[in-house]
Amino acid sequence: MTKSMLVEEAYVAQKMAYVPYSDFCVGAALLAKNGKVYRGCNIENASFTPTNCAERTAFFKAVSEGVTEFDAIAIVGNKRGERGELCAPCGVCRQVMAEFCDPEEFKIILGAGEESSVYTLNELLPLGFTKKNLD
Numbered sequence: 001m002t003k004s005m006l007v008e009e010a011y012v013a014q015k016m017a018y019v020p021y022s023d024f025c026v027g028a029a030l031l032a033k034n035g036k037v038y039r040g041c042n043i044e045n046a047s048f049t050p051t052n053c054a055e056r057t058a059f060f061k062a063v064s065e066g067v068t069e070f071d072a073i074a075i076v077g078n079k080r081g082e083r084g085e086l087c088a089p090c091g092v093c094r095q096v097m098a099e100f101c102d103p104e105e106f107k108i109i110l111g112a113g114e115e116s117s118v119y120t121l122n123e124l125l126p127l128g129f130t131k132k133n134l135d
C-alpha cells in the first residue's frame with residue numbers, strides 16, 4: 001500500500017461525507033498493521049456536538065472490529081466544489097491517534113490532489129497526554 005494509494009482511499013471515503021451544515025467534506029483511510037484499510041468520513045448532526053470527524057470514524061470502525069494496531073492514516077478535506085488544501089486533523093482526533101499509535105512510527109499523510117505531506121504524531125501532538133501518564 002503506497003502513500004498515494006492510501007490518499008486515493010481517503011478520497012473514496014470523502015465521497016460519503018454527511019455534511020449538511022458545513023459542506024466541508026473529509027475522508028480518511030486508516031492502514032492497519034494487518035494490511036486492512038478502514039475508510040471513514042465526517043458525519044454531522046443537527047445538534048452539532050455529536051458530529052464525528054472522518055479520522056475518528058475510521059479509528060472506531062477498526063477498533064470496534066478488534067483491530068488496534070496501525071501504520072498510517074491518509075486524510076483529505078475541503079469545502080465541496082473547492083480545490084483541496086491540506087486538512088490537518090483536529091485536536092480530538094490527534095488524541096485518539098495517541099491512544100493507539102506509536103508517536104514516531106505512525107505516519108499521518110495529508111493529501112491535496114497529487115500533493116501530500118507526511119507527519120508523525122510527535123510533530124502534531126507534542127507533549128501529549130497518553131496512557132503512559134497513568135502508569
Ligand SMILES: O=c1ccn([C@H]2C[C@H](O)[C@@H](CO)O2)c(=O)[nH]1
Pocket residue numbers: 019022024025026041042043044051052053054055077087088089090093
Ligand atoms: O480533521 C478534520 C477536521 C474537520 N472535520 C470535520 C468536522 C465537521 O464535520 C467539518 C467542519 O469542521 O469537518 C473532520 O472530519 N476532520
Ligand SMILES: [Zn+2]
Pocket residue numbers: 053054055056089090091092093094
Ligand atoms: Zn477530528
